[in-house]
Amino acid sequence: MNNWLGSKGRGIAIAVLCGTALASCNSAGSLSSPDITNAPAAGFASIKSGSEEEFIINVGRRIYFSEGSATVSDEAMMTIRNQATWLKTNRKWLVKVQGHADDPGSEAAQKTLSTQRANAVMAELVKLGVPQKRMWVKGYGVERPVTDCDKLTCQAQNRRVVVNLREEFDESAPQYKK
Numbered sequence: 001m002n003n004w005l006g007s008k009g010r011g012i013a014i015a016v017l018c019g020t021a022l023a024s025c026n027s028a029g030s031l032s033s034p035d036i037t038n039a040p041a042a043g044f045a046s047i048k049s050g051s052e053e054e055f056i057i058n059v060g061r062r063i064y065f066s067e068g069s070a071t072v073s074d075e076a077m078m079t080i081r082n083q084a085t086w087l088k089t090n091r092k093w094l095v096k097v098q099g100h101a102d103d104p105g106s107e108a109a110q111k112t113l114s115t116q117r118a119n120a121v122m123a124e125l126v127k128l129g130v131p132q133k134r135m136w137v138k139g140y141g142v143e144r145p146v147t148d149c150d151k152l153t154c155q156a157q158n159r160r161v162v163v164n165l166r167e168e169f170d171e172s173a174p175q176y177k178k
Contacts, residue, residue: 050090052165059086063121065159068103070116072124080121083163084128094166095135096173097122102142102158115139121161136173 047054055061060083063076072080087095099118101110118137126132146157169176 050092052093055083055086055090055093055165059083061163063117063161063163064156065117065161067155067159068105068113070113070120072120076121077124080124081128084125084130087125087130087134088128091134092167093134094169094173095122095125095130096164096166096170097125097135097137098144098162098164099137099139100141100144100158100160100162101139102145102155107141110141111139113139114141117159117161121163125163133175136169136175138172 047057060079063072063079065071065076066073087093097118099114099116099121101114101117103110103113105113115137116139118139122132122135122137125135142158146154148154149157
């Protein structure tokens with residue numbers, strides 16, 4: 001019995017000593033180095049308000065779709081609402097809404113579906129007050145796949161629309177003039 005209490009007592013003493021040692025390391029560390037828990041990530045310390053970087057990091061530019069669908073989900077609408085709010089504040093930007101697909105079907109079907117997805121996102125942005133004259137769509141089908149993942153994950157990531165900011169219209173825009 002005495003042996004059992006002795007080993008239990010030693011175990012408790014060791015636990016207390018370890019806890020004290022860890023606590024003193026943490027408090028000593030906070031005295032000698034700044035708290036970096038909430039510091040900005042390296043390279044993103046000075047994101048300029050209204051910049052493309054701010055849009056990508058703080059708003060998000062990707063909207064995902066279910067297989068074979070161009071219907072905007074409730075989850076996607078949260079991103080689109082954030083995009084619309086940001087775009088209405090930052091009026092200097094034009095918007096190229098790029099649709100992508102990786103669904104069953106022919107290449108022509110993929111192009112059509114990706115264009116439908118891009119049109120669906122643009123329609124939601126217009127409903128939320130972003131002027132349509134600032135936007136245009138381009139459906140890429142399977143031309144620009146995400147490839148750095150396993151097949152199933154990549155397929156899901158390829159069912160997307162990417163909202164890209166532009167300073168001028170490109171040749172895919174109906175408003176484009178040479």
